[in-house]
Amino acid sequence: MSSVDYTSGLAGPGKGVTASQGITRRRRKLRRAGEPFTVISYVGVSIFGLFCLIPLWMIIAGSLTDESALARTGYSFWPQPFSLTAYQMLFSGQSLFGGYAASLFITVVGSALSVYCTASLAWVIARRLPLVSGPLTIFSYIPMLFHGGLVPLYLLVTQVLSLSNSWFAVILPIMIAPFLVFVAVSFFRQLPEEVIDAARIDGAGELRIFFQIVLPLSKPILAVLALFYAVTYWNEWFMPLLFLSDPDRYPLQLILQNLIANVTNAAALPGATASQAAAPVYQLRFAMTVLTIGPILLAYPFAQRFFVKGITLGATKG
Amino acid sequence: MQQPISAARKRRRTSPWDSVALLLLAAPGIVWFVVFAYGPMVGLVVAFKNFNIRDGIFGSPWNGLANFRYFLSTGDAFNIVANTLILNALFLSASLFVGLLLALMLNEIRGQFYRRFLQSTIFFPYFVSPIVISLMLQAILSGVGGRGGMVNDLLNVFDLPQLSWYTTPGAWPWILTIVKVWQLGGYTSVIFLAAITSISEEVYEAAAIDGASRARMAISITTPLLLPTMGILVVLGVGRIFFGDFATIYAIVQDNGILFPTTDVIDTYVFRSLRTIGNFGTTAAIGLFQSVVGFVFVTAAVLVQRRFQRESAIL
Numbered sequence A: 001m002s003s004v005d006y007t008s009g010l011a012g013p014g015k016g017v018t019a020s021q022g023i024t025r026r027r028r029k030l031r032r033a034g035e036p037f038t039v040i041s042y043v044g045v046s047i048f049g050l051f052c053l054i055p056l057w058m059i060i061a062g063s064l065t066d067e068s069a070l071a072r073t074g075y076s077f078w079p080q081p082f083s084l085t086a087y088q089m090l091f092s093g094q095s096l097f098g099g100y101a102a103s104l105f106i107t108v109v110g111s112a113l114s115v116y117c118t119a120s121l122a123w124v125i126a127r128r129l130p131l132v133s134g135p136l137t138i139f140s141y142i143p144m145l146f147h148g149g150l151v152p153l154y155l156l157v158t159q160v161l162s163l164s165n166s167w168f169a170v171i172l173p174i175m176i177a178p179f180l181v182f183v184a185v186s187f188f189r190q191l192p193e194e195v196i197d198a199a200r201i202d203g204a205g206e207l208r209i210f211f212q213i214v215l216p217l218s219k220p221i222l223a224v225l226a227l228f229y230a231v232t233y234w235n236e237w238f239m240p241l242l243f244l245s246d247p248d249r250y251p252l253q254l255i256l257q258n259l260i261a262n263v264t265n266a267a268a269l270p271g272a273t274a275s276q277a278a279a280p281v282y283q284l285r286f287a288m289t290v291l292t293i294g295p296i297l298l299a300y301p302f303a304q305r306f307f308v309k310g311i312t313l314g315a316t317k318g
Numbered sequence B: 001m002q003q004p005i006s007a008a009r010k011r012r013r014t015s016p017w018d019s020v021a022l023l024l025l026a027a028p029g030i031v032w033f034v035v036f037a038y039g040p041m042v043g044l045v046v047a048f049k050n051f052n053i054r055d056g057i058f059g060s061p062w063n064g065l066a067n068f069r070y071f072l073s074t075g076d077a078f079n080i081v082a083n084t085l086i087l088n089a090l091f092l093s094a095s096l097f098v099g100l101l102l103a104l105m106l107n108e109i110r111g112q113f114y115r116r117f118l119q120s121t122i123f124f125p126y127f128v129s130p131i132v133i134s135l136m137l138q139a140i141l142s143g144v145g146g147r148g149g150m151v152n153d154l155l156n157v158f159d160l161p162q163l164s165w166y167t168t169p170g171a172w173p174w175i176l177t178i179v180k181v182w183q184l185g186g187y188t189s190v191i192f193l194a195a196i197t198s199i200s201e202e203v204y205e206a207a208a209i210d211g212a213s214r215a216r217m218a219i220s221i222t223t224p225l226l227l228p229t230m231g232i233l234v235v236l237g238v239g240r241i242f243f244g245d246f247a248t249i250y251a252i253v254q255d256n257g258i259l260f261p262t263t264d265v266i267d268t269y270v271f272r273s274l275r276t277i278g279n280f281g282t283t284a285a286i287g288l289f290q291s292v293v294g295f296v297f298v299t300a301a302v303l304v305q306r307r308f309q310r311e312s313a314i315l
Helices: A002-030 A036-063 A067-073 A085-092 A095-126 A133-145 A150-160 A168-174 A178-188 A193-201 A206-217 A219-235 A238-243 A252-268 A281-316 B003-013 B016-048 B066-073 B076-106 B112-127 B130-141 B150-157 B169-196 B201-209 B214-239 B246-253 B257-263 B266-277 B280-308
Strands: none
Touching: A036 A281, A036 B076, A036 B112, A036 B130, A036 B169, A036 B214, A067 A281, A085 A281, A095 A133, A095 A168, A095 A178, A095 A206, A095 A219, A095 A252, A095 B016, A133 A178, A133 B016, A133 B280, A150 A168, A150 A238, A150 B016, A150 B266, A150 B280, A168 A219, A168 A238, A168 B016, A178 A219, A193 A206, A206 A219, A206 B016, A219 A281, A238 A252, A238 B246, A252 A281, A252 B130, A281 B112, A281 B130, A281 B169, B016 B066, B016 B280, B066 B076, B066 B280, B076 B112, B076 B169, B076 B214, B076 B257, B076 B266, B112 B169, B130 B150, B130 B169, B130 B246, B169 B214, B169 B246, B169 B257, B201 B214, B214 B280, B246 B257, B246 B266, B266 B280
C-alpha cells in the first residue's frame, strides 16, 4: 500500500531519471574508447575520491592504534600496534552514553518537530491561497535576507525563554530552515491537483486533506526534509556550546569538542608531551570521533540518494 | 495559466472552518518565525544600548552610537571585514571551480556502479561535522605538540623543512580553502551534474559528427551551457559572503590567537567578544553591522539574479 503511494509521489521526477538514463546510454555510444579526457577523468575523480576518504580512514585506523604509536606521530594509517583500549574506556565510562542520549534526543525530537512545522507551513504556502500564501512567502523569505544576529538570539534563549541547559535550546533556534520550506513548497506544487480536488468533492476538510492525502503522497520530500534536518541536528555543536553548561547534558559533538580543546591546550604547553598523560588522549579522540560519525556512516549508503534529490530539487526549483 | 481557475475553485469551496484549519496548520511555523527569526531582529535595539542583565533588553539605558564607535576604535574592524571578504571569496571560487571540474569528469565515467560510488564518496565530506573536520586537520597538520603530523612527515620524505602549521598564520587562508573544497567540492558537483543531465543530446551528436573530442565537448559545449547554473551559484555565494561559515572556521581555529590575523572573521569575532568580553551592546553592534551589510549584499544578489534569470529566480 505504502509503496504505491510512494511511487505516485515520485511519478514526475521518476520519469526524468529514466529519460536521462536513456540519454547516458546513447551518449556512451558516441564515446570512443581511451580518449585522453576520459582517462584523465577516471584518474582525476578517483584521486579526489581518495582525498575525501583518506581523512576518514585515518580516523578509523587511529582509533585502533595503540597510544604509544600515536603519541609519536599524531596520526596512523594502519592500526599497528593494534589496540582497543580507547573503545574499552569509552564504553565503560558514562559520558559516551550520556552523549548518545543527548544527541539522539536532539536529533529525533528536533527532526520530528522540524519536519512537521516545515511541511505544514509549506503546504499552506503551496496552496496559493489569495491573501495568505503571498504574504506568508515573503514572511518566510525575509529571514533568509536579514538576520538578527547572535547576541539577540542569545538573550532571547537565555533571558526571555530561560532555556539554558535545556535540549530545546539546541533544537528551537535552528528548527526551521527557510530554504527547506521552499524546497517543500516546490514539491507540493507538483502534486496532482486532481487527487486533492477529488478529496475536496468527497467532503474532506483541510486537515484531513493534509494529513491523509498530502502527507502520504509526499513521503519522498518528507524523507529529504527529515534527513537534512537530522544531519544538521546530529552535527550541531554551536548551539550546545552557547546554551548548555552542564556536562551531563552535552551531545556527542560537544564532548568531542572538549576532548579536542583539552588536548590542544596540553599539547601547546612547551615541553609537554601527550605520552606523559595517563589516558590515551589521542586514541580516545579518534575513537570518540568514530563513534560520533558512526551513525552517519551507517545511514549514508541508504540516505545518500535522498540528499541528491533534495539538492537537485532545491537548485532547479522555479 | 490554470492558476486562476484552480484559485477560483478553491475560493468557492472555502468555508470558515477550512480557514481555521489552514491557520492551525501554518501556526507552528508562523510562531517559530515570529519568535526565532523576527524576535532577534527586534532584539537588535541592544546595539544602541548600554545593556545590563538587570534592566533587560528594553530597560537598559540608550547610549546612541557609542557601541559602534567602540568597535571601530578597537582597530579590529578593518581586519575582520577584510578577512571575511577574502576568505569567502577564496572558498566560493575554489569550491565552484573544483565542483565544475568534478562534474565534467564524473560525466565522462561510464561504469554506472563506479560512477555512483565515486559520487557518493566525494559527496560524503558534506556530512562531516566541523568538529570532526577540525580533529582530522589536527592529525594531518600538527601531530603531537605542534610537531609531526602527516603533512610534516611527507615534507620530511622530500627533505623539506617541517612547519609548525598552527603558528603560521600565512598558510591558513589556503588551508581553510582546501578544507572548504574537501567539504563542498562534491556537493557542488551534484548541482552541476543535475544541470548537465538536462543538456540536449543532439548538441553532442552534432559535435561528434564534426569530430570533436570529449575534452573539446566538455570545454566548448558543457561548460558554456553550465554558465547559468554557475551564475546562480556565484550570485547566491556572493549574497552570503558576509555570513561566513562560522562553524567550520571556529571549530578549526578555536581560540588560537596566533592565527587571528588571517582567520578571524566577523562571526568568530562576535562569538569571542560575546564569550570573553561579555559586552552585549558592542557585540550586538557588530552583529547589526554584519546584518545590514549582509542584507545589502543578499538583496543586490537576488536583484541581479532576477534581472538575468527570470525563470529560475528564488521567489
